[in-house]
Every structure is written in C-alpha cells, then in structure tokens.
Amino acid sequence: MKNLLAVLQDWEAVIGLEVHTELTSLNTKMFCSCPVAFGEEPNTLVCPVCLGLPGTLPMPNKAAIESILLAGMATNCSIEQRTMFYRKNYFYPDISSNYQITQGPVAFCMRGWLDLHVTGKAALEREDRLGTSELPKACASEGYATRINITRIHMEEDAGKLIHVGGADGRITGASHSLVDYNRCGTPLIELVTEPDLRTPEEARLFLQSLRQIWLTLGISDCSMEEGSLRCDGNVSLRRRGEVEFGTKTELKNMNSFKNLHDGLAYEICRQADVLESGGCVLQETRHWEPASKHTTSMRVKETADDYRYVPDPNLAPFDLSDDFVASVRTQLPELPDEKRARYVDSFALPYADAVSLAGDVELAAFFDEGVKRPVPLSPPLSPSLAPQALKLANLLLNDVLAYLNASGLTLSKTKLTPQGLMELAQLIAEGTLSSKQGKEVFALMLESGEAPQKIVEQEGMQQVSDAQSLEAIALGILEQFPDKVSEYQAGKTGLLGLFVGQAMKATQGQGNPKLINETFVRLLEGG
C-alpha cells in the first residue's frame, strides 16, 4: 500500500464526521431525574423511565436544551425555535424501549461552520493548499485556512452498554453471552454532523480538537474520548483529483483518540486507494479501526439504507422556544477559543502558536486570565505594559506548568499554584530580579509549599544582584585582577568576556544579574 502523502497526490479524500458528545456536566439524564455519571456499579443509575418500563413517559431536561443551544451558537449554527423529538425505532438490547428519542428533519441547531487554521506539519497532507487562503496575520508559519460546514447538531438520548462475556477483547464475536448496563441509557447526547468538507486526516483531527476545546469552554461536557463522552465516527471516500462526483464511502468506527482518528482515516484512505487502483470497488460498509494492528476490518455491509421508521414522539410536545429563552441562553455564551486567541495576540502580543495553545486549554487560559487580571503590586512597580510579564506567564504555563501536570498527572486546580503567585513569579523573572535558573528553583518550591515567590526569594536569599553601582565596583575589581586579559580583550580577543562575567558571577555567588554584568563589562572594556 502507498503511504498517505503519496495517495493524496493522486486522490482527494472526502471526509465527514459525526461527533457524539455526552452532556456530562448536566446533573440529570435527558428524560428522567437519574444522575449522569461514569464508572458506577452497573444498573444503579436507573429508574422506570430510563429502563423504559411499561407506562413511563419522558420529560425533557431544560438544561440539556440550553446546552445544545450553546453548542449551536458557538459553532455558528442557526437556532431552530420550532423543532420536535422523533423516535428512531430499532431493536437492540442496549436501548430499553427499542426506540431512541432523537430529532427529525429539523434539529435544534442547523447550518453552522468552523474555520480551521491548518499550519506547520499538519498542512503537509494538503500541500496543494499551502498559501491558498489567508491565515491570521499573526500566524507566522505556513499553512492554509479552510471552512468546515456543519450540517446540524441534534439532541438525542444515549443507549446503555452491552458487555460481551467470553469472547476476545470484549467483542461480540465468540462471546457466550452478553450483559446490559443501563446506567448510560438516557444520558443526554448531542450529535454534530459535518458536511463532507474535510480533505485530510489532519483536518479531521484539527476539527475534532477545535470542537473539543469549544465544548470544554462551554462547559457542557468533560469530552473524555477514553470514557466515551466524546465519540467520533468518520465517513470517508476518495475521488481522483479534479473529479466532482463523490466515490463510495465507508463509515469508520472506534476512533477513540485524536491519534486514532487521524491514523484510522489515514489507513482507510490508503486502503481505498489500494482497492481502487487495483481495479476493485469500495463497498459501502461500516468498518472498525483496530489501533493495535493498525488496520480496519469490516463490521457490516450496507446494501440498503436502514429503515428506522422515524415517527414524531407523541409524548413530547413540539418545541416553540421563545425569543427570550434563546436570548437568555446567548448571554451565557463565554469567550470562545478563537476569540481568546485573538485577544492574547492583540492585548499581550503573545506569539500566535502560544496564543493558540493557551486559548485551547480551558484551565490554563482561565489561570492566565486570572493572573493578568490582578497582578500583585510589587517593588519595583510594574512596567507600563503588561506584555513582558504576560508573555513570561504564558511561557511558564505552557512549559513549566504543563510539563509538571503531564508528569504528575494532576490538573491545575489540584496543584498548590495560584494565578497570583505564578504571575508574581513571571514578573520577578521578566524584570530581571530572578534569573531563569532561579525562576525554575522558585517554581519548584512554589509547587512544594504553595508559598508566594517573593517570600521564597527572601527566605532563600535568592535575590539577583541588579544594583548597577555594586556590580560596577565588582567588575572594576575583576578587571584590576586581570590586566593581561584586559589587554588581550582590547586587542580583539572579545571571547574573554565570558571569563570576566564568570568571575563576576562567582563574586556574587551566582546571584548577579547576568545581563547587567555583561553590559557593565562591555561598557567598561570598550570605554563607553
């Protein structure tokens, strides 16, 4: 099989995604008052309604409707005020009533879009697009922008979970029997469907990442791909470059990480190219991505469309959402990652890549915003612009803090760091009171004790010697000690500067401000 980049030279991949998100932030299920939770004992979070017992009726969860409206507003969808629930009828033991309550032709959210900025290595899968569209000015690296249209976002209830016993890997093949856990049954779920506008696995990955960042910013879900609260299926087909007609698509399942989404689609694209180039036909089928062996296997071939006998659910009156209700939901809309990114670039002159990373992490961004909002008054006073401190704070968050979080497995709120404390550290470094090395030491002590950096600096006597007069005195003393070297330097051997600086650092026990020492020597030696 050819590799992906080679395949994409000849073929254009057409990809659409279906993204399911469980609204895990809600207190209760979609149509009953059972709690929404993961990992509880099987069948303990159930009631007659979500068990579909005879005579029960669904009552819609208002908070879930608010969540889906937020999701639609954040992805530029039009909000449909008149919509209704339908029943999708099919028999399977994980759905307790043998129909899923979902939406019909009109969903709460229709016709949205997201713009993707594909840069760096991610852009290579679509070399032909490099430079074809304008990226934000601040974005220095090469790439392209592309708009992905969203068909709809509809509301539905999740099914329970089948646990297959006796087969390999918990799959149904070879299992002797199956158990059903209805805890998840009735969990509010939103399904977003994109137009077939994605062209590369990287775009798909980027889309899902952007979407996840938006959902997390909205706070509607914990978006855990591992626990299945964010799930993504992909539809993919190939056509020759320049061709208009779509090829036959396959539906790809079990891509439960960003890497699996990318790799699964990449494999499937290569597989389809292989089939087509050897004169075969792609079958319309559902395929399962096997991350371990890195290939896809056929689950079932779709010869005809399934007939789900959709019918309006007579138990749920059609919605006619008031303008006031929609407006009140819109006021809850927080600042979205793209807006945040732009603000970080505009207000703090953060580098574009840093702004993207920071804006894309809800916790780090909140920490950053809190830090720059209330800087602690320090002596010497803040520089007129916050930019250097903010930049340093961003660096600390994206490097030191992130590295610590990854290593410790903690979330930011579980550490002893505070936004004010970290901002204080950023300021001490930015204004030269601490060297970078000292900054790292203070950071380590902050993690341990939770003390404010200023206090740590005092306790440890770490203050950098930044007093120009005392540094000049030290420098003059050193120059007097090494008259030969001074002559050599002045004869052109400027590399000797390191020696002088080293001596000065020694004299200040490593606490001299290296930048200032450097400048002092240059001035003295070159007769400034």
Place this chain on the structure above:
Amino acid sequence: MNYPQLSVAAIRDGLLARQFSAQELAKVALDTVKSIDPAIHAYLELCPELAHLAAEKLDAALVAGTELPGLAGVPIAYKDNMNLQGTHTTCASKMLENYQSPYTATCVAKTLEAGALPLGKLNMDEFAFGSSSETSYFGPTLNPWDLKRVPGGSSSGSAAAVAAGLATVTLGSDTGGSIRQPAAFCGVVGFKPSYGVVSRYGVVAFGSSLDQVGALGRSVNDVAATIDAISGLDPLDGTSQALKAVYSQTTQLGVKGMRIGVVTAFMEAVDVEADISTAFTGALAHLEALGAEIVEITLPNAKAALSAYYVIGPSEAFSNMSRFDGIRYGYQNEGASCLDELYEQGRANGFGKETRRRIMLGSYLLSSGAYDTYYYPAQQVRTLITQDYHKAFEKVDALLTPTTARTAFEFGEVADPVSMYLSDIFTIPSNIAGNGGMHVPVGLGKESGLPVGVQITGPQLKDENIFRAAAALESCYPSIARLAPVGSTEGSAL
C-alpha cells in the same frame, strides 16, 4: 343497606354517620367480587391487602376526625394497563402475564390519595386492542346484562364491574372509544376527558397521542368525583394540563341556555339501530324540554376520522409495543439460539393475534415510502377534524350523538376485524381531535332489552359542559336500572 347501590356521596355519608366502617366496606366489596365475578370475569386480580390497608388508614382518619378526602371509602378497580405497585400489570397479555410494576401510575396513586379502596385489576382487550374483550389472553368478560353478549372494550372489565356492582367506580383508558363503547354496552356512565386532563404516566401506552384515562360509574356525579380526584398537571407527563376543574360542582348547574349540537348528516351516514335512535331522539327531547337550544351543525371531515385513526393508532402502537422484547421483563421464549430469534419467537408467542396485526400494520405504515402516503396525510386529516370541532364549538356548547351504532353484540358475532373497527365510528373523532366525551345511559332498548344511551361531547378542555348536560339528562331518567341482574347480592349487605 346494599353496598352495590351506594354512590360516592352515600359512602361518604355512611362513613361519617358511622353506619359502617371502611374496613367493613372493604370486606363486603371484596366478598361481592368473589361471589359474583366468576359469572362475568371482570377481574384479573384482587388486592385485598391493599384494600384493607387503605380502609385502615381511612378508619384511623375517621377516628382522628380529619377531613375525608374526595373518594373516601369508594371501592375502586383499575383497568389492567394501569400500574399499581403490589399487583400485576398484565394488559391481558401472555407477554406480561407475570409482570409486576415497581411503581404506581399517577391516576391510580391519586385515587389512593383520595381515600379510595383499591379492589383489584380489571380485564381488557389485550393491550387495549379490541372492542369486545375477546382478545384478552385470560378469556373474555361477559356482559352482565346478557352473558351471551360482549361487554364492549377495551375497558371491558371496567364497564362490566360497575354494571354488576363489583366496584363503585373504575378507571379505564380510551384511545378510540375504549371507555365509552363498553359503558354503552353495559349501561353505565363512561367518561373520556379531553386529552391532557388526566396524566397518562404509568398507564401502558397504546396510541400516546390518542390515549386518555377516564372513569366509569353508575352516575354522572360518581364519575365527576372520580375525575376531580385524578385530573391535573403531572410533572411526569409533559402532555398533562394545568387546569384543575371541579366537575362535581358543575353537575347541578342545569342545561338551561346551553346550546346542544346535533350532526344529522353524520348520523344518517351510519346504519344506527332503532333502539339507539329512539334513545337519541328521546334524550334530545328531554334536553330541549329542560331549556337547551338544539342547533344543527356539521362535521364535514368526521367521516375520515376512522381512516386517520387506523393509521395513527397502529403507527404509535407499533413503536410503543417495541419495548416488549422479553429481554428485561415479560415473556421470553426458551431456547432461542440468537438475539433475532429471541425477539421473533418471544413476540410471536407472547402477543395475541390482534396485537400482532396492529404491530404489523404500524410497522408497514411507518416504513419509508408508506410514511408519506399514509402517516403524513393522516396527520393532515387529524388537523382538519380538529378544525371542524373548533368551528362547531363556536356555535354550540356540547354535541349529542349516539355512542355506538348498535347495542352489545354476541360473542363471535363480529369476526371481521374491519367490522369490529367500525363499531367505534362515533367515538373515534373525539380522540382524533382531543375532545372529551361521555356515554350517558338512558335505560334499556325496547326491542333488544339491552342498555342504550347517548354520547355527549364537549369542546377541548371544557369538559364541565359535558358534566352539566349529562347530569341534567340523567335526571330525566330517575328510575332506570343501574345495576345488571347478575348473581346473588346476598353477600353485599352492609
């Protein structure tokens, strides 16, 4: 004092006057069922413990002198599609033969809160699919007026029990006439409220947009007291309505000044039995004599109601019946080798013929292609019929029609399902439009010797109009027999 003759009000008076205790009443009521029910098979299950428990509470309240609730001491029984914790909910099906609900339906719970004494669960057509009780898996209920005849359906036991004195009032459900038609066949008052007046929570669904819970009794006042107890907004039913009518206060208002509509064209289109049309003209004359204004109106689309009903009903039923798959509860066929076989065999053997027919019909009607040909137009017809009613009720306050075209038929007499479906022609339009309707008995037919009566229909959510007219009409027939002559009433003395 003979218990079966007591009204809701008389029971209350008797309790307050200490003529009998609730415990004594519960015992006599249960004994009456035990001695008479074998002759008609209205009951599927008795719940003496629950009845005595309720009676005990009531007697304690009497001793304590607290105010008695609305249905204090009223022996009541429920159609077996209503959940009552501690009893089975079989829906008269093999599928649910052993099913016990872990929760109680709102309407049932409200009768208990109102102090009623729950006697047990009543026979019905399987899952309410039928008009005669002949589709019950547990065998039919017999008409107390003539044991060779059907009691009507699907609330067969609910009507027969009241007619035979085996409960003071009963609850039934009505999707296309399932309260009013058996009430007509058994000569009792049967009322289907407007859609949304009574919560459907806990009542096994047939056609969710058509189903409505109602009550049957031997007088309009008894039914009014029952509806007063069970109606109202239910946070568990999104289609229930917030209006809290006090129907028992409207039954004394009289019919003077009310405009009563008649739909001659609709009646002429149907072959109505002589006994029924005599009852109708007699009732109309009485109402006019009492000061009602009779107005001729038209319901041009009502004739299409039956067609729309037999699309919408089975479509919703198909989906509602899906949950009965034998996986979590209900009948499961032994020895299925795979999942599909488990479904197929369980549902083939667990459901009766009529239930399977409706499921297959609904499955076809909702399949792609057929949906646009049948389901969608049926909804349009539904809108037209609803508009017809709206227009009609601009001119009149209530409608008078027959309830059924004929009196109770004999078992086996109507074998063709389509003829059976036609027996609901006068009742179905109000389910389609969501209006309330009541059967009011006016005695026995001269030719048939069987119960006859009329139907009064009201504007949507203005069921008080029905109670006004019905109570006035009822007062014109003071001496008609309210209890069917079945069995011995020896055990029924208090």
